[in-house]
Every structure is written in structure tokens, then in C-alpha cells.
Amino acid sequence: MKTPADAQQFMAANPAFSRYYLQRQPGSEQQLATSLTQLATNDALQQLGNETRAAFPDSAALKRDLGEMFRRVHHYFPDFNAPPAATYVSGFLSKDIYVNDSLLVLSLDWFMGPKASKRPDLPQYMLRRYTPAGLMPLLAQNVSSKYNKHELTANTMLDAMVHSGKALYFASLMLPCTPDSLLMGYTSREMVGLEANEPRVWGHFLEKNLLYSTTPFLLQKYVGERPNVPEIDKTCPGRVGQWVGLQIVRKYVATHPDVSLARLMAEKNAQRILNESHYRPKNQ
Numbered sequence: 001m002k003t004p005a006d007a008q009q010f011m012a013a014n015p016a017f018s019r020y021y022l023q024r025q026p027g028s029e030q031q032l033a034t035s036l037t038q039l040a041t042n043d044a045l046q047q048l049g050n051e052t053r054a055a056f057p058d059s060a061a062l063k064r065d066l067g068e069m070f071r072r073v074h075h076y077f078p079d080f081n082a083p084p085a086a087t088y089v090s091g092f093l094s095k096d097i098y099v100n101d102s103l104l105v106l107s108l109d110w111f112m113g114p115k116a117s118k119r120p121d122l123p124q125y126m127l128r129r130y131t132p133a134g135l136m137p138l139l140a141q142n143v144s145s146k147y148n149k150h151e152l153t154a155n156t157m158l159d160a161m162v163h164s165g166k167a168l169y170f171a172s173l174m175l176p177c178t179p180d181s182l183l184m185g186y187t188s189r190e191m192v193g194l195e196a197n198e199p200r201v202w203g204h205f206l207e208k209n210l211l212y213s214t215t216p217f218l219l220q221k222y223v224g225e226r227p228n229v230p231e232i233d234k235t236c237p238g239r240v241g242q243w244v245g246l247q248i249v250r251k252y253v254a255t256h257p258d259v260s261l262a263r264l265m266a267e268k269n270a271q272r273i274l275n276e277s278h279y280r281p282k283n284q
Contacts, residue, residue, distance in 0.1 A: 002041060007033035016103045017086055021094065039091060048109045048118060049089045055112040055132055062087075065136055066104075069143075072174045076261045077147060092120045096130070097142050104139075111135045125227040125238060129185035137183050140171035147265040154270065157241065158211040160223045162270035165245025169253070172246075173261060180246075190237040197233070198247065198281040201240060204232045252277035 008029065011018040018024040024032055039045055056062060063085075070082035085104040088094070096110040110120055113131040120130060129138060144167040150159070168183055175183075181191045194201065205211055208231075210218065219241075222229060226238030237243075252273045253259060267273060 002037070004030065004033040004037050007036040007040070010036070014086070016084060017105065020100060020103045021086075021088070021098050021105045039093075042091070044118070045089060045091045048091060048112075048116075051112055051116050052089050052108045055116070056087075056108055059087075069136065069140060069174050073143060076173070080146075092118075096120070097139055099139070099142050101146075106135065106139070108135075123227065126185075126225060128187075133182060134185065136175055137171055137178055137185075140174045141167045143174070144170035144265070147262065149266050149268045151268045154268065155214050156211065156270070157205070157213045157219055157222065158274060159270045160219050161211075161241045161245035162248060162273050163245070164223060164239075164242035165247070165249040166265055168242060168246040169249045170261065170265065184237075184239070184243055186237050186243075190235070193233075193235050194237070194240070194243060197236075199283050201232055201236065201244060202279075202281050205241075205244065247281070248274055248277050248279045251279045 011022070011024055011029065011033070022032060022036075066082075066085055070080070074080045074082070081101070083099065083102055083104045085106070087106050087108050089109045090107040092107075092110065094107055095105075096107050098105040098107075109116075111130050111132055111134060112119070114127075119127060122130070128134075148163065148166050148170065150163045171183055172178065172180075180186075181188055184191070186194075205222075210222065213219070220226070221231065223239060223241035223245075228234060228238055229236040229240050232240065249264070253264065255277055
């Protein structure tokens, strides 16, 4: 893609990509074509492209992984149709993953890992998830949003925890060989610490009356991005509320083996899931 005319031809040949991902609009095509040409001929972006190809040398393997995951989604949700997939080197100017019913775009430069000469402008504790191995877990959680129902007015800590827990549980079924450390983006040491101290972590939520808090600041502390949660322990990793949500969902499923994944994902009542899970972690 060396000229705006080449970019115009590219957009015409890839209408879904141009419409949904590039946000092509009537009247703005020339400007978009010029921008695409500038990106495509940028030396730094060409280097990123070379590094991306080195990080993902086997496009057939990636296609195979996508196919296997989508077949599992279709198994649990027969109405699911896998969207056409495209890979892209965005220069970190666009989303890492874009997915809807009509298109999937994977910005692979986001996922090159620590050997890349340039990485997304994110803190290190978030960059841990942006590696080749982290691509599929993040994609699976993105795909879960199509089925993960949530009351718009449900804004408590518990609602956020269970909603995240359902997304992670969905991802764990779509990628059955993926360890929790990779699903969560935690180190092995962090996982061991959480599993050993699960009663203490859950006890903190109860003792501090956090489950029904609607304070955005508190929700961010326990469910959102953060390097650690020193309120529990200096070694407790961020997003610990999501991890607890996953444990609640798993306990609910174990207690109700007749509940299908579709029914679980459609359940909007986080309190019901907690109550019927009988989640009560105890010291070993």
C-alpha cells in the first residue's frame, strides 16, 4: 500500500474491515486513504510489522486455534457464526481486539511480548497479558460479551465480580487447556498465594462490607486494573474481585451441574448465583 489509490482499493476489497474497524464514512474516504498510506509507509510501523511476523510465525496455527475456539463456542451456542477474521498491525493506534457479528480484527502488534522494540503504553502489570500466549484468553473474554447478560442497573461490587467471573468461566471452557494464571494474567506465585489464602480474601470482602458497595472508587480497587491490592495483602494481585467471581461461578456450576453454559451466561442475578453457589471457602 504505497499510494492513496492503493488504500482506496484495499478499502473497497475489505468493506467490513473498512466500515467497522477503520470507521470508513462517506465523505471521509480520501482522508482515511491518506492516513492509511502514511501508516503503511512509516518505517517504524514496518519494523513493528516485521517483529509481529516473527512473534506469530505460523499463521496457519493461529487460524487453527481460532477455528477450534469458535467450534467450541458454536457447540455451546448453536446460533453463533464465526465472524471473518483479519490480523492487523495498528501501531497501537487502534483497539487490541475488535469483534462483532460481522468482523474480528486482531491487532497482533499488541501481543508481541517483551522482546518487542516497542510495546503498548500500558503499565507492566497489564503488559503481562499482552504476549502471544495471552491473545486467545483475551479474545475468548471478548467473545463472551455477546452472551454474558448483565442488568444495566446492577452496579454493586458483587455484580461486577460475578459478571467478570462468568466471562472468565466462559473463556476457560473455550480454551480448556489454558491455566488460570494465563486466563487471569497472573504469575504462578500470585496464583499459589491466592489459592492458599482464598478464605482470607473472601473474608476481607465480607468483613469490609464490600459486596454491595456501589462506590466506583472501591469497585476499581478490587475489580479494576491495579498492580496489587494492599488492602488485602501487598502480594495480592489486582483484579482480585474478578478471580473471586470466577470461584463463585465455578462453585455455582459444580452445585448445579444441570445448568447449561447458555443458561449461566443469561442469568443476570448475581445475588442468586452467589446464594445458590453456597460459596464458603474454608481453611484447609
